Amino acid sequence: MELTVLCISFAALLVLGVPVAFSIGLASVATVVYSGMPVAIVFQKMVGGMQVFSFLAIPFFVFAGELMLYGGIADRIVRFANSLVGHVRGGLGMSNVVGCTLFGGVAGSALADVSAMGSVMIPLMKKEGYDADYAVNVTTHAALVGVLMPTSHNLIIFTLATTGIASVSVFSLILAGIIPALLLTACNLGAAYYVARKRGYPTRGGFPGWAEVLKAFLGSLPGLLIVVIILAGILSGIFTATESAATAVFWAVLVTALVYKTLSWKDFLKACAKACKATGVVLLLIGISSAFGYFMALYEVPEKTGELMKSVSDNPLVIFFMINLLLFVLGTFLDMAATILVCTPIFLPIAVQFGMDPVQFGIVMLINCALGLNTPPVGVTQFVGCAIGEISVGQVMKSILPFYSALGLCLALVTYVPAFSLWLPSLFK
Amino acid sequence: MTPAALPATVADNENVNAATGTPLTASATHERPASTHLYSRFCAFLSKASLVLAVIGLIGLILCVQFQVVGRYIFNDTPTWAEALALQLVLYVTALGVAVGVRDAGHIGLESLVSLLSEKWRLRVEIVIHGFVVLFGALMAQSGWLWTTLKWSDIKPMLGVPVGADYLALVVAGVLIVLFSIEHIVALIRNEEVVPAWN
Amino acid sequence: VEFRSADVHNSDDYPTVAAVKHMSEVLQQKSGGKYKIKVFNKSALGTEKETLDQVKIGALEMNRVNISSLNSMCPKSLVPTMPFLFNSIEHMRKVLDGPVGEEILQGCEKEGLVGLAFYDSGARSIYAKKPVRTLADAKGLKIRVQPSDLWVAVAAAMGANATPMPTGEVYTALKTGLIDAAENNIPSYEGFKHYEAAKVYSKTMHSMAPEMLVISKAIFDKMSKADQDMFRAAAKESVTFQRKKWDEQDAKALEIVTKAGAQIVSDVDLPAFKNAMAPVYAKFINTPDLQRLVKAAQDTK
Ligand code: NA
Ligand code: NA
Numbered sequence A: 001m002e003l004t005v006l007c008i009s010f011a012a013l014l015v016l017g018v019p020v021a022f023s024i025g026l027a028s029v030a031t032v033v034y035s036g037m038p039v040a041i042v043f044q045k046m047v048g049g050m051q052v053f054s055f056l057a058i059p060f061f062v063f064a065g066e067l068m069l070y071g072g073i074a075d076r077i078v079r080f081a082n083s084l085v086g087h088v089r090g091g092l093g094m095s096n097v098v099g100c101t102l103f104g105g106v107a108g109s110a111l112a113d114v115s116a117m118g119s120v121m122i123p124l125m126k127k128e129g130y131d132a133d134y135a136v137n138v139t140t141h142a143a144l145v146g147v148l149m150p151t152s153h154n155l156i157i158f159t160l161a162t163t164g165i166a167s168v169s170v171f172s173l174i175l176a177g178i179i180p181a182l183l184l185t186a187c188n189l190g191a192a193y194y195v196a197r198k199r200g201y202p203t204r205g206g207f208p209g210w211a212e213v214l215k216a217f218l219g220s221l222p223g224l225l226i227v228v229i230i231l232a233g234i235l236s237g238i239f240t241a242t243e244s245a246a247t248a249v250f251w252a253v254l255v256t257a258l259v260y261k262t263l264s265w266k267d268f269l270k271a272c273a274k275a276c277k278a279t280g281v282v283l284l285l286i287g288i289s290s291a292f293g294y295f296m297a298l299y300e301v302p303e304k305t306g307e308l309m310k311s312v313s314d315n316p317l318v319i320f321f322m323i324n325l326l327l328f329v330l331g332t333f334l335d336m337a338a339t340i341l342v343c344t345p346i347f348l349p350i351a352v353q354f355g356m357d358p359v360q361f362g363i364v365m366l367i368n369c370a371l372g373l374n375t376p377p378v379g380v381t382q383f384v385g386c387a388i389g390e391i392s393v394g395q396v397m398k399s400i401l402p403f404y405s406a407l408g409l410c411l412a413l414v415t416y417v418p419a420f421s422l423w424l425p426s427l428f429k
Numbered sequence B: 001m002t003p004a005a006l007p008a009t010v011a012d013n014e015n016v017n018a019a020t021g022t023p024l025t026a027s028a029t030h031e032r033p034a035s036t037h038l039y040s041r042f043c044a045f046l047s048k049a050s051l052v053l054a055v056i057g058l059i060g061l062i063l064c065v066q067f068q069v070v071g072r073y074i075f076n077d078t079p080t081w082a083e084a085l086a087l088q089l090v091l092y093v094t095a096l097g098v099a100v101g102v103r104d105a106g107h108i109g110l111e112s113l114v115s116l117l118s119e120k121w122r123l124r125v126e127i128v129i130h131g132f133v134v135l136f137g138a139l140m141a142q143s144g145w146l147w148t149t150l151k152w153s154d155i156k157p158m159l160g161v162p163v164g165a166d167y168l169a170l171v172v173a174g175v176l177i178v179l180f181s182i183e184h185i186v187a188l189i190r191n192e193e194v195v196p197a198w199n
Numbered sequence C: 001v002e003f004r005s006a007d008v009h010n011s012d013d014y015p016t017v018a019a020v021k022h023m024s025e026v027l028q029q030k031s032g033g034k035y036k037i038k039v040f041n042k043s044a045l046g047t048e049k050e051t052l053d054q055v056k057i058g059a060l061e062m063n064r065v066n067i068s069s070l071n072s073m074c075p076k077s078l079v080p081t082m083p084f085l086f087n088s089i090e091h092m093r094k095v096l097d098g099p100v101g102e103e104i105l106q107g108c109e110k111e112g113l114v115g116l117a118f119y120d121s122g123a124r125s126i127y128a129k130k131p132v133r134t135l136a137d138a139k140g141l142k143i144r145v146q147p148s149d150l151w152v153a154v155a156a157a158m159g160a161n162a163t164p165m166p167t168g169e170v171y172t173a174l175k176t177g178l179i180d181a182a183e184n185n186i187p188s189y190e191g192f193k194h195y196e197a198a199k200v201y202s203k204t205m206h207s208m209a210p211e212m213l214v215i216s217k218a219i220f221d222k223m224s225k226a227d228q229d230m231f232r233a234a235a236k237e238s239v240t241f242q243r244k245k246w247d248e249q250d251a252k253a254l255e256i257v258t259k260a261g262a263q264i265v266s267d268v269d270l271p272a273f274k275n276a277m278a279p280v281y282a283k284f285i286n287t288p289d290l291q292r293l294v295k296a297a298q299d300t301k
Helices: A002-016 A020-035 A040-050 A053-070 A073-085 A091-106 A110-127 A132-147 A153-161 A170-199 A210-236 A241-259 A265-298 A301-312 A316-333 A336-353 A358-372 A380-389 A393-399 A401-416 A419-427 B038-074 B080-103 B119-150 B164-189 C015-030 C048-056 C075-081 C089-097 C099-106 C149-157 C167-176 C186-191 C217-222 C225-259 C270-276 C278-284 C288-299
Strands: C002-006 C036-040 C062-066 C113-119 C124-128 C142-145 C161-164 C181-184 C200-207 C211-216 C263-265
Touching: A002 A020, A002 A265, A002 B119, A020 A040, A020 A265, A020 A336, A020 B119, A040 A265, A040 B080, A040 B119, A040 B164, A040 C048, A053 A073, A053 A110, A053 A153, A053 A210, A053 A241, A053 A265, A053 B038, A053 B080, A073 A091, A073 A110, A073 A210, A073 A241, A091 A110, A091 A132, A091 A170, A110 A132, A110 A380, A132 A170, A132 A358, A132 A380, A132 A393, A132 A401, A153 A170, A153 A336, A153 A358, A170 A210, A170 A358, A170 A401, A170 A419, A170 C167, A210 A241, A210 C167, A241 B038, A265 A301, A265 A336, A265 B038, A265 B080, A301 A316, A301 A336, A316 A336, A316 A358, A316 A401, A336 A358, A358 A401, A358 A419, A380 A393, A393 A401, A401 A419, B038 B080, B038 B164, B080 B164, B080 C161, B119 B164, B119 C048, C015 C036, C015 C062, C015 C113, C015 C211, C015 C225, C048 C062, C048 C113, C048 C211, C075 C089, C075 C099, C075 C288, C089 C099, C099 C113, C099 C288, C113 C217, C113 C225, C142 C149, C142 C167, C149 C161, C149 C278, C167 C181, C181 C200, C186 C225, C200 C270, C211 C217, C211 C225, C225 C263
Parallel strands: C002 C036, C002 C062, C142 C161, C142 C181, C200 C263
Antiparallel strands: C062 C211, C113 C211, C124 C181, C124 C200
């Protein structure tokens, strides 16, 4: 009965249009009141959820992303990507995919990626005669790679969500994400090329030559080094994940203010302010999701869901498919952090029981959540992409199918072929 | 391309009215005048002040974590207060960020049904939404206060401040959320728009 | 009525988890089904500190926590947490079963918690890539400790560099050399697979801080005297059960780690370590009450 209260009040608030975090919070409050427990418990769990040392990486990654945006690192990455693949058919689309992947490596979230790359690439593509829906889809999908690339705060959220179920280290998860990220990039390139051919987008100019590529690469190198710092820092044991993230901020300030000299004091303050607001939004969701998760545990939702799924089938392939399907459905209307925190305790035990490695599960989950960022009704990267491209979510649907297919293909491969995610971490055992 | 030409970022609200999840494109239907009455100016001041404090906190956070690294490698003496202080600071940065997010309409939600309604009903529903946010803010402040008083005599290891200080952040956030949501309701009734104090 | 009891351990068969389940069975039998306990392990209801607060505001009835989680609330809980207080596991059990233990169990009532029982948590020792036999070996060692003032002070008294960090990060930190050492009991050394990253386990046995089972005072006070006694008796029975299970688990874990190539160092210079703790005792055992309890514990034969 408590569960019914929880679910119905949550759905009602969400449909009414109450922001997701407040919907989750009020639904939890309603449940507490119904079951006769003190309301204060919701807020205790919320503070507990926010106050995890590893979550400090989130404000840092967000901050570093803002600094890179204001400091011109995104521009230089675009230039490099363009010199590399700009001459292929649908060239700007291809550059966009490559650029987003590279920026995804340095920025903490898909959202930072789409706003940074999108604000450079989408207007440019439109000016060159590409349709707005194509420009937006290429960007928003390529940006999803950022979710899997090393400096992703979602990786950290996942490791924390596994507490008490399995021990997953940030270290192995970071390594596990790299090949799927490249796979996703390849799928995105395929989709971008397919649509470009079908619509007959022009080729533009020739290959500028390796000297030009090298020059552009060197220009973007100081920015790209951030990902090297983070990876090397964590892998060598110099830093914890949190410390690397803080170092990334230092580096971003250093590069943009002293090397590129593109970051003014005013821009720096603006980046700080935006990082604070974004931190508030993300950590509130994380905190309130832990309160929600408390009720899920209290009312044994994971056990019940597990039983239900096992009653449908005991074939791992079917179970994994069901998990993906449910994650997809939840991901359409839940935010990424919330999906990870709420769903990991539910599905991870079942996945592990049917032979999936927790690390592999993490990558599957992240790709699924990434997909959710681009699906209505709540798809934040899609919103931002559409806003930049000045089109509606309806219009963007015109050319989205190839991109969804690309994501789906990548998801299927990672779900059913463990080597994609597990091979790289196994080398470091 | 200059950095100034790059618009939308994570919590940017010039381009996305993320509270309702609708991209406000050039063809946005309701462009209302900015709120400038006394209460709104008071809230704008609070919002700006909160953000300034949050920025200071964020920089403090980074320094804490960096100091920990320096302590460990250079002085071979890990400062044990650094992590505890960082965890304390992040709560306050979050609390202030959450509140400003409410004022700047930065929280993510969906607007599938509301957008189908007539302008009049839409206004009413938006008022109800802000009413729910007021409720949440009030509960947050109340529960926060309960924990603050309950945990004030319990002193945190390594930092020497009361555990209750963690929950005081909730009181701060809760009160600000209530104030800012009321500002939104007033603005809706007066057919005005709350303009972010610092972007 | 069904009471809820929180526990942070993951395994459903972990000695403390199993012990509270055992207590539930005993209670059900004795009360003819009137009382039972449902255990929420895996930190499902939160960290130990959080669940203790839930007990305080009446949102949760029972809680099994490590005694160090109670240190900042009730001073007497510090006593069995103190380093090198007990000479052996037998000594520890004897003290906790006697009047000293009884006084500590009652020491949290002002905080709204009634102590029902102590469970074993073994002896915590240091593990690193090299043996730690003497204070000289411990000097400058970057060692992970639990985030508490007491543990930082203990590490400092040994001359080590205390590095507080969450349990989840310890494995990677040991593996990458971010820290040189950590400390825990053998079952945790095995359970977290830390023996893969730090092969030498030196039996410093610096702490035998026990686990404690508490019940909300508000709820306990509402029970009849007979029911209260029944609860205490059931808790006592679960202690015997838990100790047996703990010893089995300890032996099994020891076998696993030694098979995996971990080296167990037994010839640690314990008296030197113990003497080095004088400043820790001076700092934390700072009231006549605590000094009396510490002395009584040390004098228990
Ligand atoms: Na990333
Ligand atoms: Na979605």
